[in-house]
Amino acid sequence: MQGSANINLMIKAARKAGRSLVKDFREVENLQVSTKGPGEFVSKADREAERIIREDLMEARPNYGWVGEESAPVEGTDPTRRWIVDPLDGTTNFLHGLPHWAISIALEHKGEIVAGVIFDAAKDEMFWAEKGSGAWMNDRRLRVSGRKSMAEAVFATSVPAISKRTLPGTIADFARLMPQVAGVREWGAAALDLAYVAAGRFDGFWERELKIWDMAAGLLLVKEAGGFVESIREGMAPFEHGSVLCANGEIFDSFAKVIRND
Known part of the structure; x- marks a missing residue:
């Protein structure tokens, strides 16, 4: 290509x-x-x-x-x-x-x-x-994964550093998500997390308090690989809110419901 x-x-x-x-x-x-x-x-x-x-x-x-x-x-x-x-x-x-x-x-x-x-x-x-x-x-x-079950899926995020105000919220996300999924990985590089979602290595990714340079290239990769991308806050764009939530189309709604605590 x-x-x-x-x-x-x-x-x-x-x-x-x-x-x-x-x-x-x-x-x-x-x-x-x-x-x-x-x-x-x-x-x-x-x-x-x-x-x-x-x-x-x-x-x-x-x-x-x-x-x-x-x-x-x-x-x-x-x-x-x-x-x-x-x-x-x-x-x-x-x-x-x-x-x-x-x-x-x-x-x-x-x-x-x-x-x-x-x-x-x-x-x-x-x-x-x-x-x-x-x-x-x-x-x-690249194509996003085809897994259809949350129980089979592996997700990625980054645990905020001590200076980040979103640490309690992320810990709460873990408590809701981990009993429902195959695993959560925290590897400390948002751009690669997004690339791995595009490659089907991870089934989804979420994170708050991101800058535009953290996610700009990765969001396009996920979209072009067939994934769904939104902000954690519904109705806002990822760059506007500084957060991202993405997954394949089969599990996106279930994943979003857990992270958004709907």
Whole structure:
């Protein structure tokens, strides 16, 4: 499957930044780390990855806008398009030597995500999607799982850090959900959780207090793989509410009912 010029540009930038991150990951104990807040860290590697991605994307598309986790936003001369980038999703995993982290790059056009890339450099898995062209992992077409029973399903989320106000709500979610399902996984990288839903590895995912760069690329992947995506708060968009709830079509309603506590 050949992608557009934009998706190829995004994949190239992700691979270039991924090489830099893998090099630093091998020497993780030597990284210069500064604290952004309790349980939330940023490293020299993180900022360098964003610099690489920003340089490549903005040089190729200088009229596009930019939103990145580690740098100031840029208003493009083309107000309809902007890049949305998380250079290192799963920073805490990275800094603890856990090989579960990713680069996330999305392209927004007129308020809609039209292309997305999530690159797991440690495992060399490139997840990507374009609107109307399906979701892919490397050269393999992705589909969400076909499981029809909550009792057979495995879900993913992230337990909030101590600074997050949603910790009690998430613990309550676990109490309601876990007696009904095969398992819940907490792997600490929202972008990869979404990519895994698209790949059918997880049957669903939910999380609150997310930023746009945490979920932009992943939401498109899930949609293009045939999944259902909504905000946890009904009637609001995920970006508007900062939360996401997604699953395959067979179990989405049952899953949503548990998480929303309807």
